[in-house]
Amino acid sequence: MQFRFELEGGNFSKAGYASxxxxxVLKQLSIDxxxxxxxxxxxxxAEVNIVAHAWRGTVVADLDADKITLTLxxxxxxxxxxxxxxxxGYSTASSAVREMGFGAGMGLPNMKxxxxxxxxxxxxxxxxxxxxxxxFG
Amino acid sequence: MxxxxxxxxxxxxxxxxxxxxxxxxTGGYTSDLLSDVxxxxxxxxxxxxxxxxxxxxxxxxxxxxxxxxxxxxxxPDEETLQKGREEDVPVLxxxxxxxxxxxxxxxLLLNE
Numbered sequence: 001m002q003f004r005f006e007l008e009g010g011n012f013s014k015a016g017y018a019s020x021x022x023x024x025v026l027k028q029l030s031i032d033x034x035x036x037x038x039x040x041x042x043x044x045x046a047e048v049n050i051v052a053h054a055w056r057g058t059v060v061a062d063l064d065a066d067k068i069t070l071t072l073x074x075x076x077x078x079x080x081x082x083x084x085x086x087x088x089g090y091s092t093a094s095s096a097v098r099e100m101g102f103g104a105g106m107g108l109p110n111m112k113x114x115x116x117x118x119x120x121x122x123x124x125x126x127x128x129x130x131x132x133x134x135x136f137g
Numbered sequence: 138m139x140x141x142x143x144x145x146x147x148x149x150x151x152x153x154x155x156x157x158x159x160x161x162x163t164g165g166y167t168s169d170l171l172s173d174v175x176x177x178x179x180x181x182x183x184x185x186x187x188x189x190x191x192x193x194x195x196x197x198x199x200x201x202x203x204x205x206x207x208x209x210x211x212x213p214d215e216e217t218l219q220k221g222r223e224e225d226v227p228v229l230x231x232x233x234x235x236x237x238x239x240x241x242x243x244x245l246l247l248n249e
Contacts, residue, residue: 016195
């Protein structure tokens, strides 16, 4: 099964749409609630990252019998130093985004904590692709 | 303690999500950083915050919390209200500060 969602930079009303839909699907499939929670936390953070930093992006969720693979691809500024971006507390979010309670530098670390596998591929000035894999077993 | 019992006890405003008022409150978390809440809040908890925008409902529904309580007499944005109605998550309000209301709720839950 594959699901696809679109995201727009700056449009926070769409952030959470993909994660809430995926949550419903996983619930219907009777996946362990603990695993569902981890998946949706990671996906929500990744959605917010696109809305807060990129110009536009897509979320593709591939569901297999034993795992879910989330691929978030954006057109955006890219991440010059991924290691630095992974550090808790480091953020490049705008002050407007911070005022909403985002941009605490916890998004990427939260994603890493909540999935089995996180791969980030980024090109400065072009965009970022984030792949997250979670096994159900 | 159920959400509606807390509403009575502390004279809270109910902005929306009346259908969720029968939910049991299992604990609470006070924070205005959404990632922090995503990381620390658990199912059934009440979330105390000064944030009023619609993304608080995204966090609330993803984490299955029992209610959102907005402090300092602030009101939720129109989009937040709309989403709260759709999702049946109670959005509550108080004129108290986060510090004061957290202390009160903590005591009430402790004395149950």
